[in-house]
Amino acid sequence: MNICPACGRELKDSNISSLSDHFYSLALSSDPAHVMWLNRNISKKKMSEEGLKSEFLKFYDFTEGGLANWIRKRFVEKFFGEKPNPFVKEMQRPSKYTIMGYVTEHYHFLRQWVKSCAYIIARTDFADIQKYEFDNIAEEYFGIGNQTPHIELLLQMGESVGLRREVVLGSKPLKKTESALKYWDEVCSKKHWLDAMVSMHSLELIADKNVKSYGARYSYFMPEILDGGVTKETAHFLKAGYDADQYHSGEALAMVERYAKTLGMEMEVQSYFLRSADYFYGYLESRQERGKMYEKEL
Amino acid sequence: MKRNYEGCALCDATWGDYWREVEGERMFFCCSICAAAFENMINRLKSETGWKSVDSISIEGNYSRGRDCTATSGRNKVEFFFRHEDGQITEFRIKSHGTSPVP
Numbered sequence: 560m561n562i563c564p565a566c567g568r569e570l571k572d573s574n575i576s577s578l579s580d581h582f583y584s585l586a587l588s589s590d591p592a593h594v595m596w597l598n599r600n601i602s603k604k605k606m607s608e609e610g611l612k613s614e615f616l617k618f619y620d621f622t623e624g625g626l627a628n629w630i631r632k633r634f635v636e637k638f639f640g641e642k643p644n645p646f647v648k649e650m651q652r653p654s655k656y657t658i659m660g661y662v663t664e665h666y667h668f669l670r671q672w673v674k675s676c677a678y679i680i681a682r683t684d685f686a687d688i689q690k691y692e693f694d695n696i697a698e699e700y701f702g703i704g705n706q707t708p709h710i711e712l713l714l715q716m717g718e719s720v721g722l723r724r725e726v727v728l729g730s731k732p733l734k735k736t737e738s739a740l741k742y743w744d745e746v747c748s749k750k751h752w753l754d755a756m757v758s759m760h761s762l763e764l765i766a767d768k769n770v771k772s773y774g775a776r777y778s779y780f781m782p783e784i785l786d787g788g789v790t791k792e793t794a795h796f797l798k799a800g801y802d803a804d805q806y807h808s809g810e811a812l813a814m815v816e817r818y819a820k821t822l823g824m825e826m827e828v829q830s831y832f833l834r835s836a837d838y839f840y841g842y843l844e845s846r847q848e849r850g851k852m853y854e855k856e857l
Numbered sequence: 858m859k860r861n862y863e864g865c866a867l868c869d870a871t872w873g874d875y876w877r878e879v880e881g882e883r884m885f886f887c888c889s890i891c892a893a894a895f896e897n898m899i900n901r902l903k904s905e906t907g908w909k910s911v912d913s914i915s916i917e918g919n920y921s922r923g924r925d926c927t928a929t930s931g932r933n934k935v936e937f938f939f940r941h942e943d944g945q946i947t948e949f950r951i952k953s954h955g956t957s958p959v960p
Contacts, residue, residue: 594887
């Protein structure tokens with residue numbers, strides 16, 4: 560069932576009219592969540608009911624390039640566009656405090672990640688999806704063969720800039736991280752596995768090294784920092800994510816596109832992606848906020 | 858109070874229909890959060906500067922990046938930065954003080 564990307568309410572009809580009418584009535588009554596969503600995604604300028612419907616049709620249209628590319632395009636606009644996410648801007652040349660903030664919040668993210676992927680395995684009967692999620696969990700959390708799992712590389716990155724792992728393990732996630740984790744847990748444990756899949760794996764676009772070919776002005780970080788300017792462990796972690804997330808998100812988005820078409824869930828998948836990306840935006844802000852906290856404390 | 862936005866006093870959006878009196882003037886906002894943020898920002902500005910009133914304010918930026926502002930009161934002028942969370946001011950920094958012709 561399609562949801563409103565601003566409030567998550569399930570809409571009775573999976574069509575643009577239903578979605579647009581929902582936004583229009585709530586925007587007229589000055590509902591902050593819906594007004595802000597329109598401001599950020601459609602336009603700051605009030606328009607007629609028909610005008611808004613037409614803008615929503617354009618916004619959700621993926622006929623040119625397909626669903627996976629529509630997700631890439633929207634993700635790039637939001638995180639790597641003219642006004643990038645503040646954490647992305649900071650990551651271009653990260654300070655040790657940026658890295659500390661990254662490590663602490665991302666540790667909590669990864670703990671949820673493994674659960675989210677496990678829920679997808681449990682809630683689908685498609686073996687290709689189960690295998691994909693199984694491999695992803697192994698790589699992130701347990702390591703494949705003699706490769707170090709990403710969660711361990713993350714903690715080593717923290718230690719390399721002076722952040723003891725006990726501090727990370729004993730920390731509590733910041734407010735926006737916590738709220739995002741709660742949302743992803745809810746989606747993955749209760750909603751359709753395909754909604755869960757797009758909610759989680761679209762986020763791996765953050766470290767996709769091809770983002771510039773989708774119109775990004777920035778990439779996750781300046782590649783030259785891997786050759787100097789950050790610790791060896793930081794370069795190791797970033798490179799592992801950079802290499803993995805490119806095929807992780809590409810493969811997952813191809814699956815999402817295929818199954819969304821087969822199951823007739825394309826619009827629903829788009830809305831779940833949009834809502835998840837909003838939570839992810841806040842989660843990245845938490846990484847920056849945590850970094851500032853370390854800067855003050857240490 | 859002279860402002861650079863014709864829509865919502867904080868973000869310039871024209872959605873919504875929310876009105877609040879700030880500094881004795883009935884102002885349009887797109888939602889209650891923008892209204893709270895604007896009012897709290899003006900109160901903070903007055904408390905930081907000791908101004909009795911604010912004659913003009915110009916705002917650039919957004920929720921995520923924070924907002925750079927220029928405000929005047931009589932011949933006094935300040936440039937400052939602020940950020941809010943659900944209408945509450947979370948960061949406020951005066952960047953420079955100066956004098957300016959009354960706009």
